[in-house]
Amino acid sequence: MAKLKSAWEIAQQKVDSIKLSPEEIEAIKEEERIKALLPKFYKGEITVNDLWQELKGSKPTVLREAQLVLINSLNLKNSPDELKVRKEGILAIENLKENQKIPTIESLINQLISLQKEYHKIKDSVANKLKAEIKKDPKLRIKTVQQGEKIIIMRLSVEEALQENPQWKNFLSQHEEEYNQRFTSIIERIKKEIE
Amino acid sequence: MLDRRIQYAFEQTEILKRPSQLIATFGSSVIHYYVLTEPVYSEFAKDRPETVVREGKVSWSQPKLLTPNYMFRIEGFSKEAKKLFETLAYEYPELAGILYQFKVSKELKEMSFVPGSLLTVAENIGREIDKKGDSLSTIIKGVPDLWDLSLSKFILDMMIRSIYLAQIPDFRKKGFLGIDQIGQAIITKDKSGIPLIAQEEIGKLFKLAEEGELDPTKLKEELDKWGVFEQYQDRFFNLFRRKR
Numbered sequence: 001m002a003k004l005k006s007a008w009e010i011a012q013q014k015v016d017s018i019k020l021s022p023e024e025i026e027a028i029k030e031e032e033r034i035k036a037l038l039p040k041f042y043k044g045e046i047t048v049n050d051l052w053q054e055l056k057g058s059k060p061t062v063l064r065e066a067q068l069v070l071i072n073s074l075n076l077k078n079s080p081d082e083l084k085v086r087k088e089g090i091l092a093i094e095n096l097k098e099n100q101k102i103p104t105i106e107s108l109i110n111q112l113i114s115l116q117k118e119y120h121k122i123k124d125s126v127a128n129k130l131k132a133e134i135k136k137d138p139k140l141r142i143k144t145v146q147q148g149e150k151i152i153i154m155r156l157s158v159e160e161a162l163q164e165n166p167q168w169k170n171f172l173s174q175h176e177e178e179y180n181q182r183f184t185s186i187i188e189r190i191k192k193e194i195e
Numbered sequence: 196m197l198d199r200r201i202q203y204a205f206e207q208t209e210i211l212k213r214p215s216q217l218i219a220t221f222g223s224s225v226i227h228y229y230v231l232t233e234p235v236y237s238e239f240a241k242d243r244p245e246t247v248v249r250e251g252k253v254s255w256s257q258p259k260l261l262t263p264n265y266m267f268r269i270e271g272f273s274k275e276a277k278k279l280f281e282t283l284a285y286e287y288p289e290l291a292g293i294l295y296q297f298k299v300s301k302e303l304k305e306m307s308f309v310p311g312s313l314l315t316v317a318e319n320i321g322r323e324i325d326k327k328g329d330s331l332s333t334i335i336k337g338v339p340d341l342w343d344l345s346l347s348k349f350i351l352d353m354m355i356r357s358i359y360l361a362q363i364p365d366f367r368k369k370g371f372l373g374i375d376q377i378g379q380a381i382i383t384k385d386k387s388g389i390p391l392i393a394q395e396e397i398g399k400l401f402k403l404a405e406e407g408e409l410d411p412t413k414l415k416e417e418l419d420k421w422g423v424f425e426q427y428q429d430r431f432f433n434l435f436r437r438k439r
Contacts, residue, residue, distance in 0.1 A: 138359050141378075144351070145279065147272045149299075151351075152261075153358050154283075154292045157377035 030062045038069050041089055048088045055096055067093050067194045074112060076119055076176070076183050083113055094194070101193050108190045112183065119179040123172070130168055134161045204337075204344035210352060211317050212324065212334040218255050218295070218357035220365035225254045226353065227329070229320050230337040230346055231313050245308050246316040249342060252300040253350060258362050259294040260371055260392045262382050266292055268420040289381040291372050293362050295354050299346065366392070393421040401427075404434055411435070 020028075037054055040046045046054075055066060070089045078086070087109045094102050134140040141161040143154045162168050211231075218224045230249040237244065263283035266272075272280070283290055309316050317334050324332045333353075337345030363380060366372035371392040375381045382390045400417055403409035411434055418424040418431065 139355055142355055142358070144354075145266075145272065145276045147276060149297050150269075150271060151295045151297070151354060152266055152292045153295065153354060154290060155358070155363065155378075155380040157375075157379045159377065160379070 027061070030058070031065060034062065034066045034069060038066065038073075038089075042073070042082075042085065044085070048085075048092045051089055052092045052096065055093060058096070060097060063093050063096055064194055068191065071187060071190055071194070074183075074187060076116055076179055078116070080113075080116075083109075083116065087113070090190075090194075105190060105193050108186055108193065112186050112190075115179065115182055115186065119175070123175060126171055126175075127162060127168070130165060131158050131162055134158050134165070140165065200341060201344055204341040205348045207338045208345035208348045209336040210333065210349055211336050212321050212332070213356075214333050214353075215330040217361040218258060218353060220258060220362050223254060223256050225252050225331060227252055227332040228335060228346060228349065229317075229333070230335045230342045231317055231320075232337045232339045232342050232345075233313055234308065235339055243310070244312045245310055246313045247339070248307050248309050248316065248320075249337075250305045250307075253346070253353075254298050254300060256296040258357075259296075260362075260366055260382070261292050261294055262390060262421070263288060263290055263292065264422050265420045266294075269294070287379065287381075289375075289384070291366075291380040291382045293358055297350060371395070387426060389423050389426060390421065393423060397421065397423070397427065401430060401434075 037046070037051065041048075041051050055063060058066075067090050070086050070093070074083065074086055087106075090109065091102055091106060094100055094105055135158055138155075141156050141158065143156050143161075143164060145152045156164065214226050216224070228249075228251055232247045232249075234240075234245050234247050263280050267277060267280040267284055311319070313336060317336065320334055324334075333349060335345055335349050363372065367374075369391075371383055371390070373381055373383050382392065384390050385394065397414075397417060400409060400414045404411050404414045411431070414434075415424070415431065418427055424431070
């Protein structure tokens with residue numbers, strides 16, 4: 001009777017069958033190093049100069065990978081400080097490349113920053129307008145939960161009432177969709193530039 | 196589809212005369228309603244207009260002030276509502292909610308066809324109400340086929356007006372409710388964290404239980420809903436010691 005193989009033996013067999021080249025192993029190691037490095041940069045544990053020093057002399061593929069990680073972490077909801085840190089990181093890495101496109105990339109990131117400012121400005125303006133309406137009309141501050149002939153009514157704060165307001169929900173989903181599309185389109189352009 | 200029908204009925208419904216009294220804070224209330232609609236054949240009988248008048252009563256039990264924790268323990272609400280109460284209990288444990296329980300008395304529902312246009316009939320009924328000095332009647336211009344939704348709009352309108360003009364001021368006067376810094380209506384608590392409204396209601400229930408007029412199980416349920424059994428357990432167990 002043939003001996004039954006344990007799960008470990010089966011797994012080991014699979015691992016053994018995959019042969020990685022030394023270059024591939026090196027690339028995986030580099031990737032892991034970047035993964036460990038960038039969170040420290042986001043948290044402010046290392047400066048942009050430290051990042052630059054750490055990546056100095058790295059292969060173009062590694063530099064590009066690091067930039068991609070930073071670019072993918074950009075989004076509409078980043079705080080202005082988060083955007084600034086990421087911008088500095090992307091440009092610092094660009095500075096390590098042979099064919100640098102610093103002015104183009106910087107200009108695109110600045111467009112992202114302006115777009116984010118515009119997104120917040122419009123959002124805040126609509127929020128303030130609706131909040132003023134809610135303050136004026138007490139009915140808009142009411143939250144009702146009904147089940148048959150039982151109704152619970154609560155008087156909400158203006159901020160909560162805004163979050164529950166159908167007009168606000170509708171505006172927010174459209175506004176976010178529009179600005180996310182524009183944001184993503186600029187991100188794609190940045191990605192092309194770092195190739 | 197149902198939402199659209201509700202929205203349509205709510206938009207088309209008009210409360211022509213509101214009762215001058217609101218829902219009572221410390222007692223029950225009964226409102227006599229007249230829902231007026233045009234008959235479905237009105238297009239074909241323009242020379243002899245008629246109005247459909249439906250009459251009945253809506254009664255409200257005494258409104259109950261409660262916390263999200265209490266709301267979560269009330270039976271009969273959907274899963275979604277329970278989830279909302281749970282979130283509120285976690286985020287705003289002191290948020291005040293007011294529970295209204297109403298009943299549309301079907302046995303009093305009457306339908307009659309009255310000669311005259313809707314507005315003329317409404318004016319006539321309004322005059323009668325004023326003549327009698329009746330402060331607990333309402334006239335609603337409803338939507339044919341959806342008149343029950345028209346009545347729902349009135350019921351909701353009545354509660355929203357009452358919460359602002361009667362319940363919140365009355366409960367505040369009694370010290371059961373306050374308004375916090377961000378403008379939410381919140382339950383007032385004593386130093387040990389027991390809502391003052393709970394103290395008052397539980398006090399009444401204990402008295403009834405001590406007099407043998409209330410089943411202690413009901414009292415226990417109420418203590419659990421307020422989440423204060425621990426604070427009242429000695430007094431609760433005393434009920435049984437006394438019986439021996």
